[in-house]
Amino acid sequence: MDTQIIPAPIEAAKRFIKDRFPLCDAALLAGSVVRGEATPTSDLDIVIFDCKVKSPYRESLRTFGWPVEVFVHNLHSYKIFFENDAKRARPSLPRMVSEGIVLKDSEILPAIREEAAVIIENGPELWTEKEIEMKRYIITDTLDDFIGSTKRAEELFIANALADLLHEFVLRTNKHWIGNSKWMFRELTKFDPHFANCFVQAFDNYYKNGEKNQVVELADSILEPFGGQLFEGFSIK
Numbered sequence: 001m002d003t004q005i006i007p008a009p010i011e012a013a014k015r016f017i018k019d020r021f022p023l024c025d026a027a028l029l030a031g032s033v034v035r036g037e038a039t040p041t042s043d044l045d046i047v048i049f050d051c052k053v054k055s056p057y058r059e060s061l062r063t064f065g066w067p068v069e070v071f072v073h074n075l076h077s078y079k080i081f082f083e084n085d086a087k088r089a090r091p092s093l094p095r096m097v098s099e100g101i102v103l104k105d106s107e108i109l110p111a112i113r114e115e116a117a118v119i120i121e122n123g124p125e126l127w128t129e130k131e132i133e134m135k136r137y138i139i140t141d142t143l144d145d146f147i148g149s150t151k152r153a154e155e156l157f158i159a160n161a162l163a164d165l166l167h168e169f170v171l172r173t174n175k176h177w178i179g180n181s182k183w184m185f186r187e188l189t190k191f192d193p194h195f196a197n198c199f200v201q202a203f204d205n206y207y208k209n210g211e212k213n214q215v216v217e218l219a220d221s222i223l224e225p226f227g228g229q230l231f232e233g234f235s236i237k
Helices: 009-020 077-087 092-099 109-122 129-148 152-172 182-191 193-209 213-226
Strands: 026-030 044-049 057-063 066-073 101-104
Touching (some): 009 044, 009 057, 009 066, 009 101, 026 092, 044 092, 066 077, 077 092, 077 109, 092 109, 129 152, 129 213, 152 182, 152 193, 152 213, 182 193
Parallel strands (some): 044 066
Antiparallel strands (some): 026 101
């Protein structure tokens, strides 16, 4: 029986470009395989720049033994995605472009990569006082639900929401990018490895033992520099 030999990531990506996008202007390989964080289920994240493409699109497929996520942009659409990613404080495309390995170069690529690098370096806009106040209120409300809940099934989902809110609050009030899923921990670690481990320990202890105190203490320590929990007196005008 013949055994398929799966090419290395860069080789597979170059073959993919030659096969599917031979006339594109530029291409990059990004994602976990580039950062040295690949797992057995990792895919190839490939960014394509092609001035002939009318609208940007994303496609998932398998080729040369690899799952591939391809992100195709023209020379206008990527700017819109850069802007939107910066506004939501999750710089997915700027990070892929700034960190990616060049598969196909052109005169347009250095300037695009510089744009991406500047966005990453600058970080997201700081929250206003009103935004911080709103987030304090939402966290307080969620924390009250967490403390008062007596139903384990409900607590699990409240804890998930609370972790997301707390990670967002810490990072945004420190002008740092946020994440979702595995990127929550990655962004917390980039910000402060010790704090990230304390954050994980608090929630891990809750999930394993049902112990809420560490999570409550973590939340209070995060909110304290901004005035602590907020309920009484909060209003929206």
